[in-house]
Amino acid sequence: MSRAGTNPERGAALLTVLMIVAVMSTLALGLSQAVLASTERARLLDTQAQLRLYAAAAEEVAQSQLTQLIAETQGRLSSDLPGFGEARVFPVEGGSVRVQVRDLTNCFNLNAVAVDAAVSDETAQQTETLAVILEEGGVAESDARALEAALGDWIDDDRISRPSGAEDAYYLGLSVPYRTSSQSLMNMSEMLAIRGFERALLEDFKSVLCALPEHTLNPKPRLNLNTLRVDQASRLRWALSGALEINEVRSLIEARPIGGWTDTESFLEEPVVQRVAPEQRQLDRLSVVSSLIETVIEVSYRDDVVRIKVLFELESGQPVRVLRRERVS
Secondary structure (H helix, E strand, O other): OHHHHHHHHHHHHHHHHHHHHHHHHHHHHHHHHHHHHHHHHHHHHHHHHHHHHHHHHHHHHHHHHHHHHHHHHOOOOOOOOOOOOOOEEEEEOOEEEEEEEEEOOOOEEOOOOOOOOOOOHHHHOOOOOHHHHHHHOOOOHHHHHHHHHHHHHHHOOOOOOOOOOOOHHHHOOOOOOOOOOOOOOOOHHHHHHOOOOOHHHHHHOOOOEEOOOOOOOOOOOOEEOOOOOHHHHHHHHHHOOOOOOHHHHHHHHHOOOOOOOOOHHHHHOOHHHHOOOHHHOOHHHEEOOOOEEEEEEEEEEOOEEEEEEEEEEOOOOOOOEEEEEEEEO
């Protein structure tokens, strides 16, 4: 009888123990998941912090080396300098840092050139414009002028559309409406928002076009004859007022002496350049000195990657300064 009386108590005790075990298991599981999540967050934060540190260190080293290089060469850079234009990879603990340097001195600054719809056809034929660059790159004349007008409408602060241009009225009619910026371009990626500018087109002209910040000391830098690339030949052609054929200018760049021309005068002594009338030689656009250097820094650490573009400005008698810093995908 006493034995039968104890069975309910033992059953209740067993049930209580099972409930406690279940609660403790749930708590343990929750705690374990919280610890794992916290650990993962800490790992990610540590990774991001390390990526930023490596990127900042790479930028500092690049700025320091540029300062030293400019001091040694007085800014006279040439495309055959060791490592110039080529990607260099440096191993670091847990990953690597990849650095690539290129001269942006020879790009066409879209923010520095006013697109004037009233320019006569005769004047346009003797002047380097966005339309001219696009045409020489294979874009049809009507399309090139429409792209130039669309860019002008995007930047100017009025609401009057240029011939073949695109103002707010066009963009507000899109499925996802927006307005023109009415200010200078922040970077080249903004061009994708402008009518007609497709990613493939910008890729084709990435070595020629750029959007420099407004606070640059030199919005229209002189061309560095010694870092000009063959695909930038149109820029040199129009510095000579279009007096030479594009193929002649390309051949001139390809035949550039090792180490480059010592100065502008030695460039002007080239036989093909001698054919250009003195009044057609825009000497204020020619130089053998670089003023804008872009450094692309790619840091790989653990399983993450960060890419940063840093634009340095080089001005005679002044320290190398960071003109723009942006993270790229």
